[in-house]
Amino acid sequence: MTTHSIGIIMNGVTGRMGTNQHLSRSIVAIREQGGVTLPNGDTIMPDPILIGRQEKKIKALAEKYGVARWSTDVDAALADPYNVIYFDSQTTVMRAESLRKAIRAGKHIYTEKPTATSLEESLELARLAREAGLKNGVVQDKLFLPGLLKLKRLVDSGFFGTILSVRMEFGYWVFEGDWQPAQRPSWNYRKEDGGGIIVDMFAHWRYVLDNLFGEVRSVSCLGVTHIPQRVDELNQVYEGTADDAAYATFELEGGIIVQANSSWVVRVDRDDLLTIQVDGTEGSAVAGLRECKTQHRVQTPKPVWNPDIPNPHSFREQWQNVPDNMVFDNGFKVQWEMFLKHVVADQPFKWDLFEGAKGTQLAELGLQSWKERRWIDIPELPL
The missing domain is CATH 3.40.50.720 (NAD(P)-binding Rossmann-like Domain)
Incomplete structure (x- = not known):
């Protein structure tokens, strides 16, 4: 040995x-x-x-x-x-x-x-x-997070039938740095230093979507700088020149529609900092960083819109947890x-680095979509 x-x-x-x-x-x-x-x-x-x-x-x-x-x-x-x-x-x-x-x-x-x-x-x-x-x-x-590994298990098993859509919510409130220190470094909010949530997170969304659901074919993106001024590590006020939130729609191969909100200025009212809901003809799932829950078509309730009475459903209790079935390492x-x-x-x-380049490509086209306020198709990369 x-x-x-x-x-x-x-x-x-x-x-x-x-x-x-x-x-x-x-x-x-x-x-x-x-x-x-x-x-x-x-x-x-x-x-x-x-x-x-x-x-x-x-x-x-x-x-x-x-x-x-x-x-x-x-x-x-x-x-x-x-x-x-x-x-x-x-x-x-x-x-x-x-x-x-x-x-x-x-x-x-x-x-x-x-x-x-x-x-x-x-x-x-x-x-x-x-x-x-x-x-x-x-x-x-993120491909190796327990929640996404469970989601991949469901995709590979055919649980969803035909996948129709994906909804992704990511983010949390990053403090401005004045009355509480920020949880992220100040360069994240300066475009000139490589900051911005589109540059940061679209590199993740590219490999997550490509590997779980299908190649990204087009993007429509709106970026926003919600907080114009922040306070840095030296307690100095600085201008936020980079986007701190992005609201995007992606179209994948096979016609799957993805809505993805990424924000450092959102307060969390969901199960995790990242949740991914997948809806298909046979069933749905919601994955977080570690957990994943499902609702099959035979277990789907039949709610009826009626705003005049108290809601009779406890919707979150109508899902089943996907078991670990293995030990998940970091x-x-x-x-x-x-x-x-x-x-x-x-x-x-x-x-490899070519796969990494796909993330840079999606971020660039997301920024271009925001600037030009239009859908942009994702071309094949010249390898």
């Missing part, structure tokens, strides 16, 4: 997602479980080097999680042949150039999304990695394990 020690450059892990999901709950968790086991009994052991611009901050992070290697010099880390994977969770505006450098250095690429600030740049990165013969992947974390960790197996053992991994 062989242990394959894999050097991983982790750039940008001092941010919220980088620290919590990719470092703590993925790479550190994989190390603590003894690595990733391959079918032949070999083990993959990730050996991260944490990269950051602030020495004090990156050193403290390494000490907290027991990571031996850290640096502020990304070029030195890229020059070290021991490091074979480059991972990026920096802000979007910094990502593309960092990925180019990593590709030139011959590193396999695993990255957060969006992969770049434009479709042209996202496609360029995908082509550069392909031409260099490098393995590459993009984080598609979705980010699951995908990290898959990518490590892809690099070391050449196991399949379909979510």
Whole structure:
């Protein structure tokens, strides 16, 4: 039995997602479980080097999680042949150039999304990695949420019959930063820094819709900046130049209609921060991050509109929960394990930089639809 020690450059892990999901709950968790086991009994052991611009901050992070290697010099880390994977969770505006450098250095690429600030740049990165013969992947974390895995189980079983429509509600109230600190960094609300909910969330909606229900064929989108001023981490007032809410309709292959509301200025009155309702001829389902419930056609009640009497139905009690039937691990960790197996053992991994470019494409066309106030068809990407 062989242990394959894999050097991983982790750039940008001092941010919220980088620290919590990719470092703590993925790479550190994989190390603590003894690595990733391959079918032949070999083990993959990730050996991260944490990269950051602030020495004090990156050193403290390494000490907290027991990571031996850290640096502020990304070029030195890229020059070290021991490091074979480059991972990026920096802000979007910094990502593309960092990925180019990593590709030139011959590193396999695993990255957060969006992969770049434009479709042209996202496609360029995908082509550069392909031409260099490098393995590459993009984080598609929501596909591995328990609620969406249960929803996929229902789709694959034919539970819905013909799927007619999908309704997605995502978001929560992000405090403005004056009387309570904001839960998200201020750059999210500045267009010039790569912010905006369309750029952020449409990259997610593309892979969710493509993988669960069918390829996205067209989009109609209205973006809004509901909160014009916010207060940043230094208690300074700044202008919100990016959209903080988006109201979109997508048409998928097969004529499925998707209505998707994404908002950082909505107060939650639903089962979860993200809910996806799927309606089909044979049944319906509503999935959240972890749970999923169904209503089959034979269990569907027969309400009648009558505003003159109290509502006789308790609608939420008329659904059945989909059982877990398995142990669900952290979705980010699951995908990290898959990518490590892809690099070391050449196991399949379909979510590459070209798939990531599709998310950038949908965000661009969503912004264009908003600007031009019209439906826009989604063209095939030139691979």
